Amino acid sequence: MPDILIGTFQISNQKEMNLIIKTAIEAGVCGFDTAPSYGTESFLGNSISSAIKEGLTKREDIFIQDKIDAKQMYWCKKKGIKSFVLNQIEKLHATYLDALLIHWPFSQYINETWNEMVLMQEKGYVKTIGVCNLDKRGFESMFKKNGLNNVDIVQNEISPLNTDQYNTDFFRSKNFIIQAYSPFCRMNKMITDDVGLKQIASKVCSDIGQVILKWHIQNGIHPIFMSKKPERIKNNLKLDFELSKQQMDYINNMNQDYKIFPISHGCPGY
């Protein structure tokens, strides 16, 4: 699992994707996150293929992560998910996925979907499997209670404004790989205006984006960030510095339980 992944939500055309993927690979990032609902799988597959053809990388060095959306969970009972996943793999011009995650864990469809994902993993179509938007309560009521095992990855919204300490500590204790989506909280004003963050950046690097990515990594979390600006991608990835304990504590204490995607009872993370 690469330290950092690039997200592809909101990338709207092939040209934009080519630029982002080429920039990321040249800057040393080889992990990419997509989902059926982003509509970016084909763009991502084409861009990775181009990068491989240009000799910038090899398939085995790339980490491709895709998801199962609510729609596929709903259809899973009737049709299964195998043909859908094979189609995703084809769209990505791959022969396997490095990771396949449930996007939103709707409890009424979780058993069938997860059991099929385990089968896809056993058959080698996907290397690792996981869930997004999962909290401890959701894990216990859906996975533990139903005897669903094999969780490799949990992907949650984690940022300085939502450190999600309680759930993160729990998943860490289970040795799950923890990924943070929206790791900058989309550069909310509470982050960009924060004087302490700016001070840290002025001491150890050049920009708060770098500070936040480093904070995630030093916390043992894999951030998935997005930028459409090549210069930002390159600069965000200049991470040859360390944050001190005091600097880590400062960011850990910025928590306000502020989320872009709120929680509901129907689906623990939604």
Ligand SMILES: NC(=O)c1ccc[n+]([C@@H]2O[C@H](COP(=O)([O-])OP(=O)(O)OC[C@H]3O[C@@H](n4cnc5c(N)ncnc54)[C@H](OP(=O)(O)O)[C@@H]3O)[C@@H](O)[C@H]2O)c1
């Ligand atoms: N599993 C889920 O439910 C879920 C939900 C949401 C997202 N995700 C994944 O997480 C990925 C990233 O999430 P996200 O896009 O919501 O949030 P994000 O990465 O926290 O924020 C992206 C925003 O930050 C800006 N940005 C990046 N670097 C910056 C910098 N150094 N200075 C100032 N602004 C900067 C970008 O603007 P510019 O483009 O202008 O640079 C963009 O508007 C998505 O692409 C997707 O793959 C998953």
